[in-house]
Amino acid sequence: MKEVSSLLGYRESIKVMDATLRDGGLVNDFNFTDEFVKKIYKANIECGVDYMEMGYRASKKVFDESKFGKWKFCSDDHIREIVGDNDTDLKIAIMADIGRHDKGDFDQKANSPVDMIRVAAYIHQMPEAIDMIEDAAKKGYETTCNIMAISNTQENDLKAALDMLGKSPVDVIYIVDSFGAIYPEEMARVVDLYSEFTAKYNKQLGIHAHNNQQLAFANTIEACGDGVNWLDATYNGMGRGAGNCSMELLLGFLKNPKYNVYPAFKFIEDNMVKLKEDGIVWGYDLQYLITGLLNQHPRTAIQFTKDKRTDYAEYYKDMLI
Amino acid sequence: MKEVSSLLGYRESIKVMDATLRDGGLVNDFNFTDEFVKKIYKANIECGVDYMEMGYRASKKVFDESKFGKWKFCSDDHIREIVGDNDTDLKIAIMADIGRHDKGDFDQKANSPVDMIRVAAYIHQMPEAIDMIEDAAKKGYETTCNIMAISNTQENDLKAALDMLGKSPVDVIYIVDSFGAIYPEEMARVVDLYSEFTAKYNKQLGIHAHNNQQLAFANTIEACGDGVNWLDATYNGMGRGAGNCSMELLLGFLKNPKYNVYPAFKFIEDNMVKLKEDGIVWGYDLQYLITGLLNQHPRTAIQFTKDKRTDYAEYYKDMLI
Numbered sequence: 001m002k003e004v005s006s007l008l009g010y011r012e013s014i015k016v017m018d019a020t021l022r023d024g025g026l027v028n029d030f031n032f033t034d035e036f037v038k039k040i041y042k043a044n045i046e047c048g049v050d051y052m053e054m055g056y057r058a059s060k061k062v063f064d065e066s067k068f069g070k071w072k073f074c075s076d077d078h079i080r081e082i083v084g085d086n087d088t089d090l091k092i093a094i095m096a097d098i099g100r101h102d103k104g105d106f107d108q109k110a111n112s113p114v115d116m117i118r119v120a121a122y123i124h125q126m127p128e129a130i131d132m133i134e135d136a137a138k139k140g141y142e143t144t145c146n147i148m149a150i151s152n153t154q155e156n157d158l159k160a161a162l163d164m165l166g167k168s169p170v171d172v173i174y175i176v177d178s179f180g181a182i183y184p185e186e187m188a189r190v191v192d193l194y195s196e197f198t199a200k201y202n203k204q205l206g207i208h209a210h211n212n213q214q215l216a217f218a219n220t221i222e223a224c225g226d227g228v229n230w231l232d233a234t235y236n237g238m239g240r241g242a243g244n245c246s247m248e249l250l251l252g253f254l255k256n257p258k259y260n261v262y263p264a265f266k267f268i269e270d271n272m273v274k275l276k277e278d279g280i281v282w283g284y285d286l287q288y289l290i291t292g293l294l295n296q297h298p299r300t301a302i303q304f305t306k307d308k309r310t311d312y313a314e315y316y317k318d319m320l321i
Numbered sequence: 322m323k324e325v326s327s328l329l330g331y332r333e334s335i336k337v338m339d340a341t342l343r344d345g346g347l348v349n350d351f352n353f354t355d356e357f358v359k360k361i362y363k364a365n366i367e368c369g370v371d372y373m374e375m376g377y378r379a380s381k382k383v384f385d386e387s388k389f390g391k392w393k394f395c396s397d398d399h400i401r402e403i404v405g406d407n408d409t410d411l412k413i414a415i416m417a418d419i420g421r422h423d424k425g426d427f428d429q430k431a432n433s434p435v436d437m438i439r440v441a442a443y444i445h446q447m448p449e450a451i452d453m454i455e456d457a458a459k460k461g462y463e464t465t466c467n468i469m470a471i472s473n474t475q476e477n478d479l480k481a482a483l484d485m486l487g488k489s490p491v492d493v494i495y496i497v498d499s500f501g502a503i504y505p506e507e508m509a510r511v512v513d514l515y516s517e518f519t520a521k522y523n524k525q526l527g528i529h530a531h532n533n534q535q536l537a538f539a540n541t542i543e544a545c546g547d548g549v550n551w552l553d554a555t556y557n558g559m560g561r562g563a564g565n566c567s568m569e570l571l572l573g574f575l576k577n578p579k580y581n582v583y584p585a586f587k588f589i590e591d592n593m594v595k596l597k598e599d600g601i602v603w604g605y606d607l608q609y610l611i612t613g614l615l616n617q618h619p620r621t622a623i624q625f626t627k628d629k630r631t632d633y634a635e636y637y638k639d640m641l642i
Contacts (some may be wrong), residue, residue, distance in 0.1 A: 002506040085444065109491055183574070184539055185323040185504060185546055192322065211535075213570055218539030225506055248607060249534055252614040253504070261614075266634040267609060286569060286586060293573040293582075310594045313412045313587040 002225045010256040013229045015050040018247060019208070021071050022053040022095050023232075027282045028275075030055055030069035031075035037071070037082050039271055040235065046263035047251055051116060053093040054079055059102035076112045076287055083113055091115040091142075096132055098125040103132060107281050109140030116142040118174075123153050126161045130168045137169035144230075146174040146208060150190070151181040151295050162194060166201030172230050173203050177219060180212025180292035184222040191226040207232030209245050211237055212292025214284050216245040221253055235264060236272040241298035241305075242288035281305055287310040294319055323546050331577040334550045336371040339568060340529070342392050343374040343416050344553075344560035348603045349596075351376055351390035358392070358403050360592055361556065366411050367584035368572055372437060374414040375400055378445055380423035397433045404434055412436040416467075417453055419446040424453060430461030436464040439495075444474050447482045451489045458490035465551075466531060467495040471511070472502040472616050483515060487522030493551050494524050497522040498540060501533025501563055501613035505543040511549040527551030530566050533613025534560055535605050543576055556585060557593040562619035562626075563609035602626055607633040 020040060021032060037054075039138040044052045055071030063072060070078050074094045086092060092114050096106075097120040106117065117136040121129035126147075135144045145165050150158060165173055176189055182190065190207070198205045207223040207230070209216040220231055233250040237243035248268065287301035290312070296319065304315055341361060342353060358375075376392030384393060391399050395415045398549065407413060411632045413435050417427075419442040438457040442450035447468075454464045466486050471479060486494055496511055501512065514525070519526045528544040528551070530537040541552055554571040558564035572582040572595065608622035611633070617640065625636055 001509050004510075007504065007506065031425075041329075076610065142436050183328065183542060185328065188322050189325075213573070214532075214538050214567070217535050221504060221506075246535070246610075248610060252534070252610065262634060262637060265611075267639050268607060269631050269633045286589060289569060290586075310590050312590045313583060316583060316586050 006225055008255065010254060011229065012076050012256070013207045014224065014254065014256065015230045016048075016250065016254070016259065017051040017053060017093065017206070017230060017232045018044050018049045018234065019053045019232045019244065020234040020238050021055045021245070023244055024234055024282070025055050025069065025071050026240040027238060028069070028215035028280050029067070030071040032069055032071055034082065034272055039267060041082055041090070043235070043263050045088050047247070047260050048256075048258040049090060049247075050258050051093045051304040053095060053118065054082075054114075056095045056097055057105055058097065058100055059105065061102060062100045076107060076319075079113045079209065086113050095120055095146075098122075098132060099317050103135050106136060106139060106141075107259065116143065116144065118146055119170075120146045120148055120176075122148050123150075123157050123161050126164055130164060131147065131172075133168050133170045142172075143170050144172040144174055144206060145170045146176045146206075148176045149178040149297070150176060151179050155193070155249050158193070159197075162197035166197045166203060171204060173198055173208050174206035174230065174232075175223065175228070176208045177210055179295055179297060180210035180288065181295040182215070182219060183213075184215065184218050185220045187222045187228055191223050191228055195227060204229055206232065208232040210239065210292075210298075211242040211244060211284055212288040212298070216243070217249045217253075220245040220250060238272065238275070238282050241282065241294070241302055242284050243282045287315055290316050290319055323630065327546055329576065331575065332550065333577070335545065335577065336551045336577065337369075337568075337571065337575070337580065338372040338414065338551060338553045339365050339370045339503075339555065340374045340553045340565060341555040341559050341568070342376045344565055345555055345603070346376050346390065346392050347561040348559060349390070349601050350388070351392040352496065353390055353392055355403065357445050358590055360588060362411070364556070364584050364588035366409050367475050368568070368581050369577075369579040370411060370568075372412045372414045374416060374439065375403075375435075377416045378426055378576070379418060379421055380426065382423060382586045383421045397428060397435065404612065407434050410472045412463075414439050416441055419443075419450050419453060422453065427457060427460060427462075435462065439465040439467055440491075441467045441497075442468055443469050444478050444482050447485055449525075451485060451491075454489050454491045463493075464491050465493040465495055465527060466491045467527075467624065468617070469497045470499040471497060472500050476514070479514070480518075483518035487518045487524060492525060493527050494519055495527035495529050495551065495553075496544065496549070497529045498531055499566055500616055501531035501536065501609065502532075502616040503536070503540060505539050508540045508543045508549055512544050512549055516548060525550055527553065529553040531613070531619075532563040532565060532605055533609040533619070537564070538570045538574075541566040541571060557589050559593065559596070559603050560621060562603065562623055563605050563613070564603045579642055608636055612639055
């Protein structure tokens with residue numbers, strides 16, 4: 001049983017990462033206005049958030065630039081239009097999605113407003129992920145590796161990947177519950193497994209959760225209580241499908257006086273309410289519970305949502321085949 | 322750390338209680354149609370739910386019958402119109418709310434379709450609650466005591482109440498997180514405290530959670546993993562304010578083959594979707610997070626919802642005074 005002091009006190013080592021533009025961008029094809037992005041940047045500073053992920057730096061050879069908002073590509077120039085020289089305590093992260101990125105798009109850190117490259121990869125892409133991490137580290141960036149879909153991964157493969165990452169220059173290894181399939185008591189065991197390697201290789205550990213079973217916040221604070229320091233959240237939980245751990249919940253939970261929840265409430269009422277009114281849809285619903293429960297990718301549930309279907313029982317039967 | 326077997330296996334001793342009509346009735350003043358009630362009764366039977374709470378048996382001396390649907394009063398006659406002789410494995414429960422009930426309204430069990438009386442009480446009402454429990458037990462009913470608002474209760478008072486209840490004829494003692502203020506790691510400690518008394522006096526232990534911080538399901542499965550057998554849930558989480566632990570999440574989680582989640586999906590798509598479309602509002606929103614975080618009764622948040630306000634930051638400031 002965890003100690004009372006872990007709830008009333010705080011760990012200086014905890015870092016909060018706002019992933020709204022990146023994971024939330026998957027909901028609206030990254031069509032955030034500059035005004036919205038400036039406001040979320042300001043909110044993060046006021047909330048005491050440690051890192052802000054601006055989006056993906058996707059390869060324009062893979063994706064048609066005209067079909068997405070600019071935060072799918074996150075050029076240094078576009079980021080600078082928002083953050084200038086970013087003379088704040090908030091650090092800037094972007095994500096490279098292995099297989100859909102281009103190393104050539106990443107300048108030296110000295111020439112970029114970006115502080116951290118987060119490398120997202122499936123387990124079979126580990127060598128390419130490590131190649132990217134090495135390149136980014138050499139250029140001067142902080143790096144993370146976010147191994148996706150681990151609820152579908154064999155434990156032996158995961159151990160091999162963690163060992164490879166341990167030997168790489170990566171700074172933070174993220175536990176990613178892509179399918180929202182993990183229960184908190186499983187999360188405790190996952191943290192235990194990852195911790196063997198992060199302790200051995202002196203790496204930091206992070207958590208990125210999805211809300212398919214209304215467990216994104218619960219899994220995040222479970223992991224936090226188990227020693228995970230890097231915590232992902234998004235305002236109003238905005239993120240793909242059922243969304244993520246809500247920033248307002250996480251900031252309410254964390255006791256470090258440097259974090260403030262009030263600016264999060266203000267940002268949400270001024271900006272997120274309108275997004276929802278404009279028809280952008282994310283968050284818990286039965287189709288996402290179903291993919292979470294069945295440990296599957298949410299893509300069919302996202303289509304179900306787009307089609308405005310509510311025949312959950314029929315969908316469930318289809319998913320069982 | 323909990324054992325893997327607790328997730329893959331199951332405990333025969335677990336009982337699922339559907340509280341939709343009772344806690345959900347607080348959202349629509351118990352104005353459920355007979356057709357809806359018949360369908361939820363049928364869904365519960367098909368899902369393998371163990372107990373169905375039909376509503377409150379509130380005193381007509383305290384509440385004006387014309388202002389509420391019949392499930393606030395739950396007469397034996399009205400229940401019979403739905404369940405007949407209830408020749409099923411599903412047992413019928415109703416709630417008596419201490420201070421707003423009338424012992425005279427409860428006939429002998431032999432004359433009633435009701436199997437269980439759930440007695441809800443604040444801690445200062447314990448003697449009256451026990452008086453009611455003794456009366457109900459004498460009449461032949463199973464009984465529970467649901468001590469409300471325990472996140473606002475001193476531990477010594479709680480221990481005294483649990484000791485009093487231990488000596489009473491009550492069958493099940495419920496942990497009730499009325500304000501949705503308890504985190505799972507606190508829930509583990511609360512279960513530990515209650516278990517001292519339920520073990521000593523050979524009582525069963527139950528959990529009734531609220532979703533203010535998106536933790537109703539997480540707290541329910543935390544408690545379940547810690548040995549709590551009686552689990553409350555509502556379809557689509559329908560319940561006061563932020564609502565409760567969702568039946569569809571709980572049935573997805575429980576592995577006993579007697580439980581089926583499919584009829585829950587079907588019931589929700591055929592009935593709950595329409596309730597929401599008709600403007601009945603419940604579920605997580607920032608005003609409920611705020612009362613949960615501040616460990617307060619949700620009544621002002623419910624008013625905020627009724628007034629269709631979204632000025633969360635202003636509301637938060639008001640609540641801090």
